[in-house]
Amino acid sequence: MKILVCISHVPDTTSKINFTANDTQFDTNGVQFIINPNDEFGLTRAMWFKEQQSATVDVVTVGDASVEPTLRKALAIGADKALRVNMIPLDGFSVAKQLAKIVQDEKYDLVIAGRESIDYNGGMVPGMLAELTGANFVNNCIKITVDGNQVNAEREIDGGKELLSTSFPLVIGGQKGLVEESDLRIPNMRGIMMARQKPLTVTEAIDSDLSTTTNKFEKPAPKGAITLVDKDNLDELINLLHNEAKVI
Numbered sequence: 001m002k003i004l005v006c007i008s009h010v011p012d013t014t015s016k017i018n019f020t021a022n023d024t025q026f027d028t029n030g031v032q033f034i035i036n037p038n039d040e041f042g043l044t045r046a047m048w049f050k051e052q053q054s055a056t057v058d059v060v061t062v063g064d065a066s067v068e069p070t071l072r073k074a075l076a077i078g079a080d081k082a083l084r085v086n087m088i089p090l091d092g093f094s095v096a097k098q099l100a101k102i103v104q105d106e107k108y109d110l111v112i113a114g115r116e117s118i119d120y121n122g123g124m125v126p127g128m129l130a131e132l133t134g135a136n137f138v139n140n141c142i143k144i145t146v147d148g149n150q151v152n153a154e155r156e157i158d159g160g161k162e163l164l165s166t167s168f169p170l171v172i173g174g175q176k177g178l179v180e181e182s183d184l185r186i187p188n189m190r191g192i193m194m195a196r197q198k199p200l201t202v203t204e205a206i207d208s209d210l211s212t213t214t215n216k217f218e219k220p221a222p223k224g225a226i227t228l229v230d231k232d233n234l235d236e237l238i239n240l241l242h243n244e245a246k247v248i
Contacts, residue, residue, distance in 0.1 A: 038114025
């Protein structure tokens with residue numbers, strides 16, 4: 001089984017976010033980047049397939065040279081090789097087209113992507129990738145087992161879970177449940193040293209027009225001041241709810 005894990009290079013949620021150029025560009029200064037959590041769940045599950053079913057596991061991302069430490073971490077966790085498409089990811093559809101080219105050229109059986117990244121939360125790339133490559137698709141996937149060419153998957157739906165049977169080629173949009181947070185792997189020294197010897201291949205992007213553009217970024221409005229009311233002063237509370245909050 002040949003597996004490709006799509007990796008997004010995203011800001012750590014504890015990082016302070018700022019924008020530049022009249023709020024049209026993300027300021028990366030001082031920002032710590034990590035593997036997108038949904039992708040890390042998928043990578044950990046891929047490691048299980050490697051160890052239990054002798055699968056080969058490659059990782060890929062679309063980005064400039066700044067994303068390579070994130071790919072090296074994926075190699076240290078246990079991936080066999082890494083690929084980087086040399087393009088700034090500005091649009092979900094253009095990213096999906098770059099990934100589709102790699103999937104078709106390398107003929108992967110299973111592509112594991114996170115259902116969404118924690119920066120833009122678009123949730124578009126896995127589905128578009130499946131359509132572009134003609135693969136089966138399972139989104140919000142929380143469980144997957146493989147027996148030959150038979151794949152059994154489980155995904156979250158509104159109000160419950162859905163059990164599915166499908167086959168390769170397959171793209172999944174994974175999330176927590178593929179593995180638990182306690183199963184995530186921290187690279188050890190041996191893995192870090194081995195990662196330095198593993199191949200990291202850089203390919204140039206194919207022509208792809210942007211389907212969307214970003215006009216401006218905005219931070220959420222700051223929270224307003226809090227007014228504390230004594231628990232016994234019900235008249236004041238009602239007055240504030242009626243005249244200031246205007247909810248009654």
